[in-house]
Amino acid sequence: xxxxxxxxxxxxxxxxxxxxxxxxxxxxxxxxxxxxxxxxxxxxxxxxxxxxxxxxxxxxxxxxxxxxxxxxxxxxxxxxxxxxxxxxxxxxxxxxxxxxxxxxxxxxxxxxxxxxxxxxxxxxxxxxxxxxxxxxxxxxxxxxxxxxxxxxxxxxxxxxxxxxxxxxxxxxxxxxxxxxxxxxxxxxxxxxxxxxxxxxxxxxxxxxxxxxxxxxxxxxxxxxxxxxxxxxxxxxxxxxxxxxxxxxxxxxxxxxxxxxxxxxxxxxxxxxxxxxxxxxxxxxxxxxxxxxxxxxxxxxxxxxxxxxxxxxxxxxxxxxxxxxxxxxxxxxxxxxxxxxxxxxxxxxxxxxxxxxxxxxxxxxxxxxxxxxxxxxxxxxxxxxxxxxxxxxxxxxxxxxxxxxxxxxxxxxxxxxxxxxxxxxxxxxxxxxxxxxxxxxxxxxxxxxxxxxxxxxxxxxxxxxxxxxxxxxxxxxxxxxxxxxxxxxxxxxxxxxxxxxxxxxxxxxxxxxxxxxxxxxxxxxxxxxxxxxxxxxxxxxxxxxxxxxxxxxxxxxxxxxxxxxxxxxxxxxxxxxxxxxxxxxxxxxxxxxxxxxxxxxxxxxxxxxxxxxxxxxxxxxxxxxxxxxxxxxxxxxxxxxxxxxxxxxxxxxxxxxxxxxxxxxxxxxxxxx
DNA sequence: CACCAATCC
Numbered sequence: 185x186x187x188x189x190x191x192x193x194x195x196x197x198x199x200x201x202x203x204x205x206x207x208x209x210x211x212x213x214x215x216x217x218x219x220x221x222x223x224x225x226x227x228x229x230x231x232x233x234x235x236x237x238x239x240x241x242x243x244x245x246x247x248x249x250x251x252x253x254x255x256x257x258x259x260x261x262x263x264x265x266x267x268x269x270x271x272x273x274x275x276x277x278x279x280x281x282x283x284x285x286x287x288x289x290x291x292x293x294x295x296x297x298x299x300x301x302x303x304x305x306x307x308x309x310x311x312x313x314x315x316x317x318x319x320x321x322x323x324x325x326x327x328x329x330x331x332x333x334x335x336x337x338x339x340x341x342x343x344x345x346x347x348x349x350x351x352x353x354x355x356x357x358x359x360x361x362x363x364x365x366x367x368x369x370x371x372x373x374x375x376x377x378x379x380x381x382x383x384x385x386x387x388x389x390x391x392x393x394x395x396x397x398x399x400x401x402x403x404x405x406x407x408x409x410x411x412x413x414x415x416x417x418x419x420x421x422x423x424x425x426x427x428x429x430x431x432x433x434x435x436x437x438x439x440x441x442x443x444x445x446x447x448x449x450x451x452x453x454x455x456x457x458x459x460x461x462x463x464x465x466x467x468x469x470x471x472x473x474x475x476x477x478x479x480x481x482x483x484x485x486x487x488x489x490x491x492x493x494x495x496x497x498x499x500x501x502x503x504x505x506x507x508x509x510x511x512x513x514x515x516x517x518x519x520x521x522x523x524x525x526x527x528x529x530x531x532x533x534x535x536x537x538x539x540x541x542x543x544x545x546x547x548x549x550x551x552x553x554x555x556x557x558x559x560x561x562x563x564x565x566x567x568x569x570x571x572x573x574x575x576x577x578x579x580x581x582x583x584x585x586x587x588x589x590x591x592x593x594x595x596x597x598x599x600x601x602x603x604x605x606x607x608x609x610x611x612x613x614x615x616x617x618x619x620x621x622x623x624x625x626x627x628x629x630x631x632x633x634x635x636x637x638x639x640x641x642x643x644x645x646x647x648x649x650x651x652x653x654x655x656x657x658x659x660x661x662x663x664x665x666x667x668x669x670x671x672x673x674x675x676x677x678x679x680x681x682x683x684x685x686x687x688x689x690x691x692x693x694x695x696x697x698x699x700x701x702x703x704x705x706x707x708x709x710x711x712x713x714x715x716x717x718x719x720x721x722x723x724x725x726x727x728x729x730x731x732x733x734x735x736x737x738x739x740x741x742x743x744x745x746x747x748x749x750x751x752x753x754x755x756x757x758x759x760x761x762x763x764x765x766x767x768x769x770x771x772x773x774x775x776x777x778x779x780x781x782x783x784x785x786x787x788x789x790x791x792x793x794x795x796x797x798x799x800x801x802x803x804x805x806x807x808x809x810x811x812x813x814x815x816x817x818x819x820x821x822x823x824x825x826x827x828x829x830x831x832x833x834x835x836x837x838x839x840x841x842x843x844x845x846x847x848x849x850x851x852x853x854x855x856x
Numbered sequence: 857c858a859c860c861a862a863t864c865c
Contacts, residue, residue, distance in 0.1 A: 339863090436860075
């Protein structure tokens with residue numbers, strides 16, 4: 185181990201004045217006081233758990249400490265993973281600036297669609313945890329890395345949990361040659377220490393740079409968190425010193441309702457006229473989000489009504505007051521129906537702490553919790569969020585593990601074992617797609633392996649592979665799965681101009697349903713010159729951000745197909761005027777989501793394999809349509825106020841028995 | 857008929 189020690193590397197770049205300024209900034213960070221403690225812990229333990237509040241500087245400084253201490257000698261790399269792409273890119277940029285090097289040289293990052301790293305020169309590399317998991321395909325021991333820092337581990341995403349489980353295995357195989365650092369704000373540290381082995385795991389706590397936050401609770405539970413939130417904002421505005429307000433609400437509808445209530449209040453009350461309500465959620469365009477980051481106009485106070493994006497992903501400066509309704513929307517797989525639910529539920533205790541911390545970033549702040557102290561202390565609010573691997577469909581994760589040589593998925597050493605029913609649900613799904621062989625449990629040759637490599641949900645991956653192998657409609661299928669993988673509809677118009685928009689959309693919308701209509705949109709977008717695309721989207725009431733993203737996904741998917749050995753002509757294959765080719769291709773992957781209309785007309789459906797009513801989602805082209813198809817497959821189902829299906833395509837039921845004979849017998853799909 | 861949290865490969 186001592187061989188890799190040497191004096192701190194001399195980067196050479198950067199003048200004296202800049203260097204002085206950089207050091208000045210770094211010296212204020214709390215993590216500096218723990219430099220030796222951290223380096224010692226990492227030197228003497230295989231795994232180190234670092235608990236540090238936001239603002240401690242751990243994400244930017246720890247990789248530099250390790251670099252300076254020699255962990256990047258011999259060409260080795262220190263990795264730091266993040267759950268989100270923006271974070272990985274921004275941290276890399278910051279550290280490159282601090283070190284006075286150009287991004288992409290000594291300091292780099294690698295995320296989907298963007299790789300600013302160089303295998304020859306990069307020594308500190310920021311990645312998303314999903315990207316690092318994928319690097320295991322090429323290098324199962326991650327041998328390029330000497331230390332892997334898994335940051336923001338409290339999020340417990342599927343990718344983070346997958347990575348942690350793999351790292352434990354890799355550590356064994358590399359015989360003490362790989363150090364793992366798990367870093368997080370408020371972590372279930374004991375669980376992770378137990379997972380990685382108590383003797384080999386150190387825990388280091390770092391104080392944050394947060395200011396004290398004064399906490400206020402309700403004396404009694406409120407009946408309506410929306411009303412309570414609006415009243416609290418008004419009261420803060422009247423009674424408290426200047427400073428912006430951040431309000432956590434579960435969803436967009438609540439945000440819109442709260443803002444309109446505030447606007448009503450400000451009309452009737454001159455004292456509230458200086459309150460400036462603003463929405464913040466992931467559905468907003470970058471332009472719409474900008475207002476939240478700009479300082480309030482002179483004499484005005486911003487009140488930002490936000491979803492959970494503001495809890496971790498987005499940081500807004502100048503917030504002194506936080507109003508926390510105490511709820512969050514979370515996706516949960518309902519095993520009884522096999523459908524996703526979006527449930528509004530009480531937040532965890534650690535999430536409540538995280539939200540409160542948003543008030544104390546620049547000076548002492550206040551948090552107004554719209555629940556009682558007793559409630560927060562009770563079992564109503566769990567200590568931590570349920571990890572994704574214990575509540576979401578696991579087929580993608582299991583496919584990854586299989587591809588990396590994990591044979592027994594039931595006995596695999598998960599950070600937290602998923603409920604057995606969740607595992608069997610995923611295994612059945614994979615078997616029905618012929619991704620795994622039910623007898624041997626192995627990935628099927630080529631097909632299963634390709635599905636594991638594709639950055640798509642397995643059913644969509646199956647559609648894509650079948651488009652080149654069986655149907656000859658790759659051009660349309662690439663567009664279709666790219667759109668479906670984003671979920672949202674590209675058709676979006678302000679409510680006031682809906683009629684006008686609908687008229688325009690008739691150029692794209694076809695009777696075959698959402699998927700073919702969205703393919704028309706995406707191919708139309710891609711046929712438009714790049715510089716004219718924004719305007720094209722505006723005139724047609726289409727979501728430009730979504731179509732840009734779908735275009736990048738399309739290109740990436742074509743790259744995968746080319747790597748799998750499919751030639752130019754196969755990639756260019758098109759169904760031409762025969763839409764049924766694409767429809768059958770969709771059935772070949774989405775057959776499990778086949779549904780039949782319940783009445784002689786209308787938008788109420790039912791799964792062929794049984795279950796309750798499924799309604800056409802309002803963003804589907806079939807919503808409110810005069811004529812709806814009797815049989816459909818859908819790309820997604822989600823229960824919110826009702827069970828809704830979206831991404832709907834008309835089908836011929838005979839295709840189901842032809843394309844998924846093991847899943848459907850002829851009698852199930854025969855018309856009554 | 858009346859609507860989805862935010863992420864990632």
